[in-house]
Amino acid sequence: MDALEIARWQFGITTVYHFMMVPLTIGLGLVVAVIQTVWYRTGKPEYLRMTKFWGKLFLINFIMGVATGIVQEFQFGMAWSEYSRFVGDVFGAPLALEALLAFFVESTFLGLWIFGWKQLKRGVHLACLWIAVVGSVFSAYFIIVANSWMQHPVGVEMINGRPVMTDAWAVFTNNTALVAVPHTLFGALAVAGGFLLGIAWYHLWRRRHDGIDTVGADGKVIPGEADIPGRDKADHKVWIRSLRIGAVVAMISFAGTALTGDLQGKLMFEQQPMKMAAAEAACHDGTGFSVLSVGNLGSKNCDDIVAVIEVPGILSFLAKGDFTTEVKGVNSLLDQYKADYGTHLPDNPIYGDRAGQEIEYVPVMEVTYWGFRMMIGFGGLAALAALVALWVTRKGTVPASRGLMRLAVVGILAPFGANAAGWIFTEMGRQPFVVAPNPDPSGIDQVFMFTAAAVSPGVSAGELLTSLVVLTAVYAVLLVVEVKLLVKYIRGGVVSAMPELAHAPVDENEDATPGSGTGKPGGSDDVLAFAY
Amino acid sequence: MELLPTIWFIAIAVLWTGYLFLEGFDLGVGMLMKLFARNNTERRVLLNTIGPVWDGNEVWLLTAGGATFAAFPLWYASLFSALYLPLLLVLVALIFRAVAFEYRGKVDTDRWRAVWDWAIAAGSLVAAFGVGAALALTTTGLPLNANGDREGGPFAWFSGYAVLGGLAVVCFSLLHALAFLALKTDGDVRHRARNWFVRLLPVLLLPIAGWAISVQLLSGEVWTVAAVAAAVVAAVFAWQFGRNGLEGKAFLSLGVFLLLGSASIFGAAFPVVLPSTISPDFNLTISNASSSDYTLGLMSIVACVGLPLVLAYQAWTYWVFRRRVSAAHIPEAHSFLPAIAARALAPKD
Numbered sequence: 001m002d003a004l005e006i007a008r009w010q011f012g013i014t015t016v017y018h019f020m021m022v023p024l025t026i027g028l029g030l031v032v033a034v035i036q037t038v039w040y041r042t043g044k045p046e047y048l049r050m051t052k053f054w055g056k057l058f059l060i061n062f063i064m065g066v067a068t069g070i071v072q073e074f075q076f077g078m079a080w081s082e083y084s085r086f087v088g089d090v091f092g093a094p095l096a097l098e099a100l101l102a103f104f105v106e107s108t109f110l111g112l113w114i115f116g117w118k119q120l121k122r123g124v125h126l127a128c129l130w131i132a133v134v135g136s137v138f139s140a141y142f143i144i145v146a147n148s149w150m151q152h153p154v155g156v157e158m159i160n161g162r163p164v165m166t167d168a169w170a171v172f173t174n175n176t177a178l179v180a181v182p183h184t185l186f187g188a189l190a191v192a193g194g195f196l197l198g199i200a201w202y203h204l205w206r207r208r209h210d211g212i213d214t215v216g217a218d219g220k221v222i223p224g225e226a227d228i229p230g231r232d233k234a235d236h237k238v239w240i241r242s243l244r245i246g247a248v249v250a251m252i253s254f255a256g257t258a259l260t261g262d263l264q265g266k267l268m269f270e271q272q273p274m275k276m277a278a279a280e281a282a283c284h285d286g287t288g289f290s291v292l293s294v295g296n297l298g299s300k301n302c303d304d305i306v307a308v309i310e311v312p313g314i315l316s317f318l319a320k321g322d323f324t325t326e327v328k329g330v331n332s333l334l335d336q337y338k339a340d341y342g343t344h345l346p347d348n349p350i351y352g353d354r355a356g357q358e359i360e361y362v363p364v365m366e367v368t369y370w371g372f373r374m375m376i377g378f379g380g381l382a383a384l385a386a387l388v389a390l391w392v393t394r395k396g397t398v399p400a401s402r403g404l405m406r407l408a409v410v411g412i413l414a415p416f417g418a419n420a421a422g423w424i425f426t427e428m429g430r431q432p433f434v435v436a437p438n439p440d441p442s443g444i445d446q447v448f449m450f451t452a453a454a455v456s457p458g459v460s461a462g463e464l465l466t467s468l469v470v471l472t473a474v475y476a477v478l479l480v481v482e483v484k485l486l487v488k489y490i491r492g493g494v495v496s497a498m499p500e501l502a503h504a505p506v507d508e509n510e511d512a513t514p515g516s517g518t519g520k521p522g523g524s525d526d527v528l529a530f531a532y
Numbered sequence: 533m534e535l536l537p538t539i540w541f542i543a544i545a546v547l548w549t550g551y552l553f554l555e556g557f558d559l560g561v562g563m564l565m566k567l568f569a570r571n572n573t574e575r576r577v578l579l580n581t582i583g584p585v586w587d588g589n590e591v592w593l594l595t596a597g598g599a600t601f602a603a604f605p606l607w608y609a610s611l612f613s614a615l616y617l618p619l620l621l622v623l624v625a626l627i628f629r630a631v632a633f634e635y636r637g638k639v640d641t642d643r644w645r646a647v648w649d650w651a652i653a654a655g656s657l658v659a660a661f662g663v664g665a666a667l668a669l670t671t672t673g674l675p676l677n678a679n680g681d682r683e684g685g686p687f688a689w690f691s692g693y694a695v696l697g698g699l700a701v702v703c704f705s706l707l708h709a710l711a712f713l714a715l716k717t718d719g720d721v722r723h724r725a726r727n728w729f730v731r732l733l734p735v736l737l738l739p740i741a742g743w744a745i746s747v748q749l750l751s752g753e754v755w756t757v758a759a760v761a762a763a764v765v766a767a768v769f770a771w772q773f774g775r776n777g778l779e780g781k782a783f784l785s786l787g788v789f790l791l792l793g794s795a796s797i798f799g800a801a802f803p804v805v806l807p808s809t810i811s812p813d814f815n816l817t818i819s820n821a822s823s824s825d826y827t828l829g830l831m832s833i834v835a836c837v838g839l840p841l842v843l844a845y846q847a848w849t850y851w852v853f854r855r856r857v858s859a860a861h862i863p864e865a866h867s868f869l870p871a872i873a874a875r876a877l878a879p880k881d
Contacts, residue, residue: 076608104846
């Protein structure tokens with residue numbers, strides 16, 4: 001591997017990893033904020049318990065997103081200095097604004113929320129969470145504005161060979177971003193939905209398994225109580241409500257990703273037709289959507305690929321909204337790309353060893369073809385499972401089957417897989433460009449950059465390999481730690497996030513005491529309502 | 533002289549100063565977890581002084597980095613790529629440190645806590661040293677060629693200035709953390725922190741003074757030399773306030789010291805943002821490294837609204853958590869009762 005390939009692997013690994021934590025942060029943050037709002041308005045103890053429990057898992061995950069996010073900002077300069085020099089005038093601004101307008105809000109108000117259960121009035125405390133969550137949504141917006149500019153450069157003029165921003169409004173309302181933001185947010189909610197569903201299922205199952213909940217003759221659940229902190233009737237409510245919220249969120253967000261994804265697809269057929277042709281592994285112009293294509297997708301030789309099952313008309317629908325328009329395949333696009341952007345990389349030292357080499361315009365089709373299908377497949381599977389879960393649990397609990405419980409828990413991974421596959425598809429599908437040229441009239445001619453020219457010329461392959469190995473190893477270790485902690489707290493149930501349930505006898509004051517601080521400094525308790 | 537690039541040079545200097553001021557004490561507190569705290573309760577006192585705020589403090593680093601990218605892309609690209617390996621270390625240190633804060637109390641065993649205590653202390657040390665080295669090098673120079681790329685291999689950045697800058701930020705952070713702990717804790721920790729502060733101040737400020745004076749020798753001007761002198765006066769005040777037990781004033785005086793020191797360093801470097809040690813022709817300056825006036829103008833407007841807002845709500849956070857923390861406030865580590873105990877009730881597996 002040369003420096004460019006190592007740098008690309010590093011960016012891919014660190015970004016996909018970072019984006020395991022991010023959607024869960026955004027999605028679960030929104031869900032917890034809604035749940036705490038319900039508790040604020042109704043005062044029902046089960047909603048406080050849900051806030052505490054899901055909030056605890058949210059925080060265990062949040063910190064990993066924070067920690068791995070710093071790498072993202074630094075590695076543009078570290079590993080991709082030529083890219084940074086080229087795009088800095090337009091790409092740096094959304095990054096700076098993300099930090100200034102979103103990260104500050106997110107981290108500061110989350111700190112207030114974590115530590116402020118007693119120092120802040122209930123309403124203010126709730127508002128802090130909402131502000132933090134809105135901050136995370138804004139951060140998603142800014143980073144997608146930056147990414148969308150790489151997919152569809154707008155609002156610039158080329159001056160001395162570099163794009164210079166001339167129209168910030170165009171950059172911040174890039175149509176690519178306006179559809180990608182809701183698509184990403186729905187994707188994040190899908191992750192949260194599956195997370196709630198799987199974990200709540202596990203707890204409902206265990207309550208049955210442990211003989212606490214039983215099922216009556218009519219099939220309806222009879223919630224019971226065990227003489228153990230946190231395993232009372234309210235606990236049953238916690239899990240059944242969590243399960244239903246999770247299932248509903250999962251279904252709504254799938255519908256949302258499908259609708260926004262459709263809009264996004266239609267834009268991409270205009271903006272990056274090669275990406276979409278590669279998503280189909282379609283060599284020739286046509287109208288049919290491939291359900292299964294076989295052959296050597298990696299050969300980049302179209303004659304090696306055969307669509308075994310194809311649904312006529314669907315591809316045209318995805319691209320244009322009708323069933324008859326011919327969509328261009330790889331072969332006809334290839335000639336167009338060669339004519340517009342050349343057949344060989346320029347003989348310029350910034351291309352390193354690749355200077356003068358032939359340009360490979362077709363992305364790696366195994367990745368684009370399967371990435372596209374995994375995104376849709378995992379997403380759909382999760383939504384279907386959510387629908388089934390709602391039906392199966394209509395009488396108030398889950399089946400006693402251990403196998404089904406395991407399926408629900410493993411199912412948590414499906415929306416994560418869909419998110420990762422979608423990003424891998426869209427980023428790999430953009431190759432060989434790091435800033436993709438847009439042939440359609442909305443694009444600006446000749447604003448593009450080959451990935452081969454983007455890497456840091458002064459950084460050696462050895463340095464890049466060192467960081468690739470170090471970061472991958474660190475990330476792997478931390479993933480194990482995070483998952484272990486999550487599992488520990490999940491198994492522990494609500495009491496793991498609310499030790500007060502174990503220490504004080506559970507009484508009806510539960511809904512009134514925590515968080516009802518007056519804002520006045522009181523006893524020693526008020527100094528540290530929560531302590532590290 | 534260009535107006536907007538100058539404003540943004542000042543803005544970035546302000547962001548770095550804000551970072552050193554705020555994260556300075558939480559990096560220092562991190563290091564003091566091993567150097568100062570004597571038992572688990574004291575370590576938890578230390579942690580909880582910065583608990584609600586450290587993450588917000590760290591965003592100053594991200595904002596400084598992001599603003600450099602947006603306002604001076606060539607500065608960002610050259611500095612970050614030239615310092616590839618040291619910044620990798622900083623990243624790993626910051627990752628472990630952040631995770632450690634959150635995870636340390638999540639398992640109730642001594643071994644678990646010991647691992648994360650080391651992560652916090654070593655992470656803070658490495659991050660402070662790395663950031664200090666990077667800042668010192670951007671004011672004293674790196675071997676950059678005409679394209680702004682580093683010549684001479686992965687360790688070509690290494691120089692006495694890197695060590696000096698690294699030590700400067702490590703030592704300043706330690707001192708700043710002692711002042712902060714004296715202000716934010718009560719009981720034994722408070723008094724010890726104050727004693728350490730008074731005793732160690734003269735030593736711990738030496739490296740940062742060395743850095744400031746080096747930069748003056750390289751490119752100082754009258755007003756920046758005067759700023760160094762004023763910084764020394766602020767340090768004397770900090771020391772005197774510390775001796776008299778005026779913890780708030782000592783802390784603030786140290787802040788003034790940082791502000792003046794930072795002004796003297798960035799002011800002397802101006803208008804060069806990153807000198808090349810190969811040839812002054814390859815220096816990156818506010819003119820040849822900056823973004824367009826359009827971008828800088830846009831950023832200026834947003835910063836004028838955003839930055840005061842950030843300062844306001846961060847200040848509010850410090851006010852909300854203004855009470856001193858002492859050992860008596862630290863609750864017991866809650867080893868929660870695993871609900872799994874209900875297994876006993878299970879009729880059969």
